[in-house]
Structures are given as structure tokens and as C-alpha cells.
Amino acid sequence: MTKDHLPHLHVLDDGLYAGLGFNGRGVAMGTVMGRMLAMLAGGADPRDVPFPITAMRPIAFHRFQRPAVMALAQYYRIRDSLEERFAARAA
Numbered sequence: 001m002t003k004d005h006l007p008h009l010h011v012l013d014d015g016l017y018a019g020l021g022f023n024g025r026g027v028a029m030g031t032v033m034g035r036m037l038a039m040l041a042g043g044a045d046p047r048d049v050p051f052p053i054t055a056m057r058p059i060a061f062h063r064f065q066r067p068a069v070m071a072l073a074q075y076y077r078i079r080d081s082l083e084e085r086f087a088a089r090a091a
Contacts, residue, residue: 003059007033010056011046017053 002008002021007029010018017040019033036049046053 009033009036009049009051009053011053012056017041018056 001023005023006021007019007023008021010020012018017037019030019037022029022033033051036051039049040046
């Protein structure tokens with residue numbers, strides 16, 4: 001997955017490339033990206049590839065996603081429990 005929901009072609013190191021982030025566009029874009037990766041693997045100049053090649057960058061705050069989701073799930077469990085208790089008292 002990518003932040004902008006578009007496929008990306010990344011340079012990971014000299015001569016090492018990765019195509020990722022097809023996000024539901026896998027068949028068509030995977031075929032096109034495969035052709036571009038094959039060009040690069042065959043020694044083509046990266047400037048001749050008709051797709052932007054960018055460096056891979058981490059997604060800001062991504063490492064906090066799991067703890068945040070777990071905290072929110074617990075928060076809503078507590079809210080549901082309290083709501084259930086107060087609804088039972090009111091009935």
C-alpha cells in the first residue's frame with residue numbers, strides 16, 4: 001500500500017529496483033511495471049524508463065499505527081461496557 005494509492009517504482013540501491021503499491025490495480029499495472037523492471041534489469045538507463053523512479057521513504061508515524069489501533073479498540077470496548085451498564089440500569 002502507498003499513501004497516495006498509486007503504484008511506485010523505487011530505487012533501493014545501485015541496480016536494485018522495486019515496484020510496489022498496486023492497491024487494487026494489480027493486473028494491469030503489474031504487467032506494465034514488470035516491463036519497466038525488465039528494462040532496468042536488462043541494463044536500460046533509468047532516465048529512459050517512462051515512469052518516475054524515486055527513493056523509498058518511510059511513512060511518517062507508521063510505527064505507531066498498531067499501538068494506536070490497539071489503544072482505540074480498548075477505549076471503545078470500555079465505552080461499550082459502560083454504555084451497556086448504564087442502559088441496563090435505565091431499563
